[in-house]
Amino acid sequence: MTTVLRCDGLQAGYAKGRPCVRDLDLEVHRSEVLALLGPNGAGKTTTLLTLAGLLPGLGGTVEVDGTVVKAGHARAASRAGLVLVPDNRELFTTLTVEENLRLAVRARRRWTAERDAILDYFPGLRDRLRVQAGALSGGEQQMLAIGRALAQHPGVLLIDELSMGLAPVIVERLLPVMRQVADETGTAVILVEQHVHLALEVADTALVLRHGVNVLQGDARTLAATPELIEQAYLGVHDGKGGSTDPLVPADSVQ
Numbered sequence: 525m526t527t528v529l530r531c532d533g534l535q536a537g538y539a540k541g542r543p544c545v546r547d548l549d550l551e552v553h554r555s556e557v558l559a560l561l562g563p564n565g566a567g568k569t570t571t572l573l574t575l576a577g578l579l580p581g582l583g584g585t586v587e588v589d590g591t592v593v594k595a596g597h598a599r600a601a602s603r604a605g606l607v608l609v610p611d612n613r614e615l616f617t618t619l620t621v622e623e624n625l626r627l628a629v630r631a632r633r634r635w636t637a638e639r640d641a642i643l644d645y646f647p648g649l650r651d652r653l654r655v656q657a658g659a660l661s662g663g664e665q666q667m668l669a670i671g672r673a674l675a676q677h678p679g680v681l682l683i684d685e686l687s688m689g690l691a692p693v694i695v696e697r698l699l700p701v702m703r704q705v706a707d708e709t710g711t712a713v714i715l716v717e718q719h720v721h722l723a724l725e726v727a728d729t730a731l732v733l734r735h736g737v738n739v740l741q742g743d744a745r746t747l748a749a750t751p752e753l754i755e756q757a758y759l760g761v762h763d764g765k766g767g768s769t770d771p772l773v774p775a776d777s778v779q
């Protein structure tokens with residue numbers, strides 16, 4: 525298993541000396557889908573924004589493919605392969621689907637091939653290429669946002685609340701595509717998701733943040749089979765088994 529992303533002691537937040545995510549260690553491998561879970565305000569978005577270089581580094585290190593990525597530099601993060609799909613999708617709403625994709629493709633000469641590779645994952649966009657992004661349905665907008673991120677050939681795709689504003693049936697269709705992308709391209713995916721059981725169905729591993737601290741992590745299938753552990757992690761109830769290792773690590777370090 526090749527490690528793509530490694531974080532050691534990551535501190536993330538909005539003001540120096542006041543991290544809302546503390547001492548986060550992460551190791552994500554090629555083709556791995558990690559579900560980053562936790563209650564509202566746990567620090568999931570803050571973690572993704574920090575990995576994408578959109579918040580200043582407050583401490584700790586981030587490495588992609590063994591190379592340290594300078595904190596707080598979005599361009600450096602993107603060059604290293606950390607690509608964010610934000611929860612508001614940030615599409616160019618007055619440009620067409622095709623224009624949105626075209627802007628994201630770096631290898632201009634291979635534009636048609638790149639576009640077709642993206643459309644293979646999201647065939648529903650094929651008929652919508654000339655439609656303005658602002659006129660798409662929520663699900664189509666999310667497909668375009670993810671497609672645009674894929675055009676950058678991410679090493680690690682950071683997806684914040686894929687399900688935001690979408691009907692569960694659409695989420696059920698989109699999440700397996702993320703699994704397929706990871707399997708076929710080797711891209712690692714960090715998925716912030718409120719639909720816990722849906723996320724665990726496609727993820728390899730999961731980590732629960734609460735009050736900015738990792739309170740539970742482990743194999744996604746094992747966690748899916750023990751929903752009471754997830755519930756306890758969300759509620760801040762721990763069974764005192766901290767320090768155990770694979771496949772689950774109930775972290776009892778949260779006060």
Ligand SMILES: Nc1ncnc2c1ncn2[C@@H]1O[C@H](COP(=O)(O)OP(=O)(O)OP(=O)(O)O)[C@@H](O)[C@H]1O
Nearest residue numbers: 537538544562563564565566567568569570571733
């Ligand atoms: N722009 C900001 N400035 C200061 N604090 C912020 C800002 N955005 C978020 N926070 C705080 O950071 C903490 C973590 O928030 P974050 O949005 O990362 O949580 P989350 O787990 O993504 O929650 P949700 O599931 O509700 O989106 C919260 O205490 C929140 O109030």
